[in-house]
Amino acid sequence: MNLIIIIVLSLIMVVMAVTAIIHKKLAVAVIATGVVSLMASVMYLLMAAPDVAMTEAAIGSGLSTIIFFYVLNKIRKAK
Amino acid sequence: MANIILQIAGGIMLLSIVLSTFRFFKAGSLVDRVVAFDVMTVASISLIALISHFAGRTIYIDVAIIYGLLSFLGVIIIARYLEKSL
């Protein structure tokens, strides 16, 4: 069971990471990185590291997405 | 018996995460992708609850609470960004 979850989630992570690199819209890239952090957090939990999972969920998926969108907002205003 | 049923449930949750990934790539607009992100998060919260059962450590539920809170804020930020009123 754990192995299946790890394989599926890591496949999704790889696909999302490639999307974040090659997609033209910045907002889509930011959401894709958020998904990568989300899946990484579940995988840390599977590897019995709840502290790291909590940090990844709070910083990687939450705060960095928020700050990225604030910055995108500022860039849009500058144009 | 209970374990087998829970394993099947975990498999179904994983399947729903994969299906929402499909929607992420076949999206028409940015809102579609955000909806897919939301469904992925909600399915992952259930998956975390199941993982805490399989690992036998109920303390993992704490992670699920924080997960839900921060993804909620992420979706709200994206919505305000789309309205051009952040």
Added chain:
Amino acid sequence: MIRNFFIIAIVAGLAAIFVTLFWNFGDSTTLTPLATHYADKGAAEVGAPNLVTSIVVTYRGFDTLGEVTILFLVASIVSFFLKREKLQKDIELKRETSEIILTASKLLVPIVMVLGVYVFINGHLTPGGGFQGGAIIATAFVLLLMANPDFKINHRIISIVESVSGISFVLVGVFGILLAGGFLDNKVLPLGTFGKIFSAGAIPLIYSFVGLKVGSELSNILSNFQGIQKEEM
């Protein structure tokens, strides 16, 4: 042509390195001597059930101090570069928020604050700690900003909270030199009963200071980003 060849060569080289790494990978089943010391005697020495917390706060206390300092530097640099200047035109462009998010923010902000405090006070018992708790407190401020775009965080209160908690963090460390084994030693306070909230010496105190400092710094950063600024490009 040559460029494509180079790219293929680089990718093949990386693949070769990765494949060798992958084949030689094996789980290391034995602990290093330091890890053995932490795993065997950590709980008895520090008195915290969560071993990660005892390592982060006590054994590697200097690292935590460094991280907090880096975050402080980031906050000051961001507030230095993003000066706020209000433009009336932009504010009128903003759409008003709906009733639903106003009600939800009134309901959720206290819950989120309490959750953040819970996370950093229980850092030695459950997963979590100062940084996560601080991030959660900062998201409560984000929720307030979302519900009311003109909401202003009181910068004076925030800077007072931040400085006081930072100084207290270092002071606890200095007390550790005077009263116990060394800088940031947690045996300043009695160890208490294993597994209760008021146990593990000074760890809950230190984590509360770290959490308050991180929370105020992150909300400062976010409020700086929120303002509308005059572009000079």
Added chain:
Amino acid sequence: MEIIKIIGALITLLGSVFLLLGSIGLIRMPDVFTRIQTGTKASTLGTLLSLLGIGIIYFDIAGKIFLLIVFILITNPVSSHMLARAAHYIGVKKADVTVVDELEDFENEKLNNKTKISE
């Protein structure tokens, strides 16, 4: 004891089926608004049921599970509301079969009132 565990597991299974239905709806529905609807309603119910099942199995963490359930029950509809509002304002295309759009009527009415007052 075993019976309670099996009941909890069955409730979790039901919740996961609802999650699956939600994500199938996410793929099959014609436009953004219906997708938001299916992605919120079905998946909220699914998460609630599966968390409830885990809470039945481990009764000692029922408090935390209850907190999480209340939390999801508040946050999920709010976020989908914000999302649908944003999609409406940026003018996402609706499906051809859409009959009624109350937010647009409301906005038009507000606009009419404003012009009346100014006249």
